[in-house]
Structure formats: C-alpha cells, structure tokens
Amino acid sequence: MEKTINKKWYFDQSPAEVWNYLTKSDLIEEWLMKNNFKPILGHQFQFTFESKGNQYLGVVNCKVLEIVPHSKLVYSWEGSTVEGDRKFSSVVEWRLIKINNGTELQLSHNGFTVLEDILAHSSGWDACLNKFTNLINTNKQ
Secondary structure, X not given: OOOEEEEEEEEOOOHHHHHHHHHOHHHHHHHOOEEOOOOOOXXXXXXXXXXXXXXXXXXXXXXXXXXXXXXXXXXEEEEEEOOOOOEEEEEEEEEEEEEOOEEEEEEEEEOOOXXXXXXXXXXXXXXXXXXXXXXXXXXXX
C-alpha cells in the first residue's frame, strides 16, 4: 500500500508569491485551517477546525522541521480520530520549483498506516488546494 500522498499544481505566480500562501497565517487560514503558524524552524503550531460530522479530532499538532524560503517547507502533522482510537503521525512537505515565469507546487504527505487516512487526507488536500488556487488567482498582482 502506498503510504504517501503526492500531488502537483502549477501557478503563474512566482515562488515568492506562492510561498506567502504557505507561510502567512492569515492566508493559510483562508485555504486550509485556522492556525498559529510561524515560518520559524522548530516552531510548534496547531491547525484547528470544527469536527462536526468529521471522523478527525479538530486539532492537528505540527512542528516546522525544515524551511528554505521560497523553495521548501516541511512540518510534522499529528492528530487523531474523534474517538481517539486511531492516531496518526505524518510529515507534510511542500516544494516550490520555478518553471518559466511560474511555479510548480509539489506536496508530499507521508507516514500514513491506514488506507482510510490516506483517502481522507488526499481528498482533503484536493479541496483545500482548489481553494488555494482560487485565492491566489483572485489576488493576482
């Protein structure tokens, strides 16, 4: 079983512009979740959401593991089901690659052990990145 979610998107914006949407707390909230993220190595932060009808507890605990401005961001991603019967510990990695006048954004989310978690997170990332795409394209400079 594949334990990693891998996805790619292309944006007309520069890596610096795309980077802002991955690292500025207020922008992250618009496409992902409420958070107290800071782009500082070792910073511990949380994503929070209402878990109404959701199988997951409304808190994801994270820690910035690696940060290369405009190029790479890696953080841990730990949470559990609402009942607490299943915990998951995984790693999210974002890579930004300059291509022509735009940016290829790559996501790798790995460390899953249960197929249900892979499927839920994969569809969740698709929904969130649709919001991300709409947001960044709406705010084109």
